[in-house]
Amino acid sequence: MSDAGQSFVIVCDLDDTLYLERDYVVSGFRAVGDWAEKQLSIPEFGNVALALFEAGHRERIFNTALQEIGVGEDRGLVERMVGVYRGHRPTIALQDDISRFLVEEYSLGGLALVTDGFREAQQKKVAALRLNELGFSPIVVTDIWGREFWKPHHRAFLLLAECFHCPTSNFVYVADNATKDFLAPNQLGWTTVQIARPGGLHTKQPPTADHAPAAFISSFDQLPDVLGFE
């Protein structure tokens, strides 16, 4: 139930908003590690890559892990590993608070998703989390249009505005990364909410006031209060 007859369209980001991106990274390194062991008889790749990630490495982890294992620079091999990583069926789960929010069956005007990231990887995540079955529609993977349409491009948000016939003030975007997530919806007059999850990878300060969210939460349990639900 929402107050004053205002029927909110809740649009969510995916990574570190609905599930922990860290879990996807662990799942991906395991998949690549298993592949390297079976296909190439390279043991320990998954563990070495994960240790690098845990130590704070974020760039060229596959190259560095191969070096540490003693396999020389091999661009073709790294490309194949990236393909396995992005194409693997991830072991990830919705965070409990979003599950609780969804079972409440608030009278929403809509529930949708806007996510950046490589198309195949994002689609595998959407499938693993069964977001279609949970009622997210539409699910917009911006990469289907190309990298130039990743946030903060307006295209995904304008598409949603066309899908739902309600005032822009009824749209809410819940996401984690202030460097890119809130600029476009702010400019379009949406309400923006930053979710800062313990363990999130990208919770950063907004670079300008235009990038800043209107509200902060640490879990979806707080969203009904922020939006004034009864």
Ligand SMILES: [Mg+2]
């Ligand atoms: Mg995110």
